[in-house]
Amino acid sequence: MIERMLSYRILRDLAWSPIVGLVGSRQVGKTTLVKHLQSRIGKPSLYLDLELQEDWFKLEDAQSYLAGHADKCVIIDEVQIRPELFALLRALTDQQRIPARFILLGSASPHIVKLNTETLAGRIAYHELSPFSFSEVRGLFSQEEHFVHGGFPGVLLAPESFISRKWLDDFTETFIHRDLARLGFAIPAGILKNMLSMLAHLHGSPLNVSALATSMGVSQPTANKYLELLEGSFLIRRLPPYFINMGKRLTKAPKMYLRDSGMLHYLLRVFDMESLRGNPAVGTSWEGYVIEQIIREAPEFSEFFYYRTHHGAEVDLLMITPKGEKVCIEIKFSVAPTISKGFYQSVADIQPKFKYVITPGGERFDRADGLRICPLSLFLLEELPALAAE
Numbered sequence: 001m002i003e004r005m006l007s008y009r010i011l012r013d014l015a016w017s018p019i020v021g022l023v024g025s026r027q028v029g030k031t032t033l034v035k036h037l038q039s040r041i042g043k044p045s046l047y048l049d050l051e052l053q054e055d056w057f058k059l060e061d062a063q064s065y066l067a068g069h070a071d072k073c074v075i076i077d078e079v080q081i082r083p084e085l086f087a088l089l090r091a092l093t094d095q096q097r098i099p100a101r102f103i104l105l106g107s108a109s110p111h112i113v114k115l116n117t118e119t120l121a122g123r124i125a126y127h128e129l130s131p132f133s134f135s136e137v138r139g140l141f142s143q144e145e146h147f148v149h150g151g152f153p154g155v156l157l158a159p160e161s162f163i164s165r166k167w168l169d170d171f172t173e174t175f176i177h178r179d180l181a182r183l184g185f186a187i188p189a190g191i192l193k194n195m196l197s198m199l200a201h202l203h204g205s206p207l208n209v210s211a212l213a214t215s216m217g218v219s220q221p222t223a224n225k226y227l228e229l230l231e232g233s234f235l236i237r238r239l240p241p242y243f244i245n246m247g248k249r250l251t252k253a254p255k256m257y258l259r260d261s262g263m264l265h266y267l268l269r270v271f272d273m274e275s276l277r278g279n280p281a282v283g284t285s286w287e288g289y290v291i292e293q294i295i296r297e298a299p300e301f302s303e304f305f306y307y308r309t310h311h312g313a314e315v316d317l318l319m320i321t322p323k324g325e326k327v328c329i330e331i332k333f334s335v336a337p338t339i340s341k342g343f344y345q346s347v348a349d350i351q352p353k354f355k356y357v358i359t360p361g362g363e364r365f366d367r368a369d370g371l372r373i374c375p376l377s378l379f380l381l382e383e384l385p386a387l388a389a390e
Contacts, residue, residue: 002136004033005297006129013125014041014073014100018093021120024129025234025260026107026179027171029153033129034075034103041100045073050081062088073100080106081182086120093123108183109232128234131260132156133296135380143360143377147289148273150262161271168266172196175233185229191216195226199236199256200267204284206253206308207238235259239291242305242318244349251308257288264288286333290358290376291317294329297380299388307350313342318350321387326352335362337373344369354387 010033013020022030031049038045046069048055058065062085066074070092079085093101104124131151134143141156149155154167176189195216202212213223230236238254258264264285270276276285294317295304301322307315317329328350330343337357347355355371356379364374374383 001032001036002132002140004029004129005133005136006127007033007037009300010034010037010127011040013127014103016099017123017125018097018099018101019089019104019120019124020100020102021104021106021124021126022129023106023109023126023234025131025152026175027152027154028129028131030105030107030129031077034077034105038075041073043073043100044071045075047075047077049077051078056082059085063092066092070096070101073103075103075105077105078107079104080108090120090123093120097123107179107233109234130234130292130296131262134293134377135297138377144273147261147286147360148265148271148276150260150265152260152262155262164262165266165271168263172266175235179233180229187226187229191218192226195223196230196235197267199230200258200264201281202256203258203264203281204255204287206241206251207256208253235263237292237295239304239306239317242307242315242350251310255306257291259288259292261285261289261292283333286360287316287331290329290331293376293380294319294384297384307346309342309346309349311342313345313349314340315343315346315350318352319387325354325387326350327354327356327387328352330355330357332357332359335359335375339371356383 010020010022022034024030035047038047048058050056050059059082066088076085089102132146132153133151134146137146137151137156146156149164152167152171154171155164158164158167172193176187176192180187198212198215209223209227210220213220216223227236227238231238235258237257237259239257240254241251243250258267265271265276268279268281270279276282298319299322303320305318307318315328316331319327319329321327328347330337330339337359339357357371357373358379359373359375361375362373364372364378366372
């Protein structure tokens with residue numbers, strides 16, 4: 001069992017919240033994690049998997065069944081395929097509001113699950129489980145291996161590269177042909193596969209939805225709907241731009257990233273570090289990888305943006321800590337990075353407390369201008385916790 005960083009937060013919230021929701025892409029280890037935590041919940045528990053016919057039938061009369069197990073923490077896996085249960089869970093929770101009443105596992109964001117007119121607002125603490133972060137597998141895999149293959153357990157732990165590629169192929173097909181259909185979305189498989197391929201080539205770029213829709217041969221509202229589904233299924237991230245009150249013209253479109261570097265490289269047909277180094281996308285791939293690792297490990301309530309003016313001045317990642325302190329982060333796939341004039345112009349606009357350049361390796365050192373050059377591994381291990389404590 002590879003210990004997940006999210007374990008502490010889940011157990012913490014089970015101590016006070018009647019319902020804890022654990023969401024994340026399929027096959028990231030949600031079930032494995034919750035079963036690992038069952039003995040640490042502090043009360044008897046019951047696990048139900050709605051993809052098993054036997055457990056599905058147990059909830060035919062869900063009210064009677066769940067009321068009969070009010071003394072347990074009831075874990076319901078793949079809850080998004082039975083959205084009608086949410087109204088009942090709300091009522092049962094209101095009748096007996098005690099900590100750790102239910103744990104709900106789902107493979108889709110609550111924003112795209114059909115909850116009818118009922119919600120669990122005020123009754124549920126949500127957490128997202130991502131594929132393995134580098135810090136979670138540090139010591140088992142090198143940063144290079146994690147960067148190339150991504151964090152999906154089925155890919156990273158596969159005994160050979162063929163199995164990794166086959167896993168990603170099967171994952172994509174299952175997502176397109178089964179998962180979206182079970183959520184009630186009928187999308188032509190060919191269109192969505194083409195969209196994923198296009199997005200891989202747009203990785204790290206401001207997203208022009210109109211141009212994307214034209215390339216796909218669909219309307220702009222349809223393209224937006226597909227993007228929302230991919231984002232709600234945890235496959236892509238749209239990083240919003242940062243606006244400050246000044247007279248400069250700023251880019252307003254979000255930047256788009258494939259969240260898992262292994263999925264990105266699969267869609268680009270790049271399967272090893274040697275091929276990746278020679279690929280024009282290596283810089284933006286590294287940029288997306290670093291951004292994802294930082295967001296996953298940042299303290300709760302942190303905010304993330306990018307900053308870009310119409311004249312090209314840019315900061316790859318702007319982090320605002322829970323205390324409101326600004327951190328400008330430039331990301332370079334080089335151990336001897338050259339810093340652009342545009343970064344310094346952006347720093348002058350934003351006035352951050354901290355300035356970093358994140359590299360794949362090398363040494364950490366401070367420059368005379370207050371800029372700290374830092375390899376990703378040290379940033380995650382030492383700098384990010386220090387920022388949280390500031």
